[in-house]
Amino acid sequence: MPKAYFVTGTDTDAGKTLVSCGLLEKARQKGLTTAAVKPVSAGCEETPEGLRNGDALALQQVMTMEMPYEQVNPVAFLPPIAPHIAAQDAGRMITADRLAGICRGVLMKRADFTLLEGAGGWRVPLNPRETLADLARMLQLPVILVVGMKLGCLNHALLTAEAIRRDGLTIAGWVANSVTPDMARLVENTLTLEGELGAPCLGEVPYLDTATPAVAAEYLNLPV
Template sequence: MSRLSPSTAHAPMTQPARLHGCFVTGTDTEVGKTRISAALLHCLAQAGWSSAGFKPVAAGTSLIDGQCVNEDVRALRQASSLALTDAEVGPCQLETACAPHIAAALQNEAIDRAALLRAAQALASRADVLVIEGVGGFCVPLGPDWDTSDLACDFQLPVVLVVGLRLGCINHALLTAQEVRARGLRLLGWIGNVVDANMPWVDENIACLRERLWQQHGAPCLGLVPWLAQPTPAKVAAHLDTAALTSVLAPVLTSPSSLASS
């Protein structure tokens, strides 16, 4: 289902009712945002939270059993503790696997920014906590004059940064962290995910990331995920630092089930 409009991409944003949870961004596309988001949902469910995954914009669908399916949306849906539809998890699913603004243009449509915020609010009314996954990196264009960083600001959630551990990751991580902070958002921490199983000097890169992201942005490491042949939410979650996650997430959440029952 595509939440698109030819004319309302730049509708003024109103201040939403406070959302609870986190916004997951990455140093690039294909760095493991979805598997990390699914693992976070798994951890939250294990802790007794009513949790929902949300992928406001997703590009690339495949025809499965006669239905157009985005794999990221489906993965977040399956990891959520609530029974949700694909459309609730992914209100804007574009057909072509490319930059979202290009995919939308190919459909002769525009991504409706206001509709995405309404969809997040609707989902938040049913869940204690949302795990919202961005698309690509932090500044991916979504329209002529707005991008994913604007979307993150609309949600006003603290950010978890997924660092794809491969050559160039230090620069990408530091630049992304800098932009997150420049947009006035809190950087909760970062999670390293090995995307290049043969990456040289991986320990040295991780040590540098730990030092720089903490010293410059106060962002702790929330987990290090090795290369996994079957990265199920439970297996990925086993490599997250539960104590660190609890420490940084607790202040931005409410008591379990309090939101869903209010």
């Protein structure tokens, strides 16, 4: 049966894309077909084909299903700022309903393993009334939480987990992703999260000098 998950993080640069690509690679190694969507990106480069986001391109490269870039990343903005501010500057409106429709189109392709990667953290605004959490709620997807392991991550992780559950969604698992090479008391912090988050740990990704999907996949397990 096809499985799909919404990937969120404790903050910007928590490592959502690295973990997502690692999980997609892990699924490919197990013989599963894979697909991914980055519904909204802010921070793109101008190319002859249009705006392109590095995270979305990374997802597109590692997944097995062929899809046009515009389906992988339907809403893209040039400046690396909050999406709702980028949308205001561009005179556009992002709605959770529109994004949900696009995501459902990808889910209907019925890849064995599909990931929808959010932008920033759980409560990133889309417009004055909605956040990316509303998209996850509309799709009713279980959530994979990527915790950027650094000072302050305990508070960020526990608050995010609380918000996810308050929104009526389940946490399928979480990943401890080291975003600095020398976090003090990394082991103790990880053990604290294992005891407090109430969800399975899908892996502990160390700080990687060469952060490729194949290397990340070595440290990850797929959700059950």
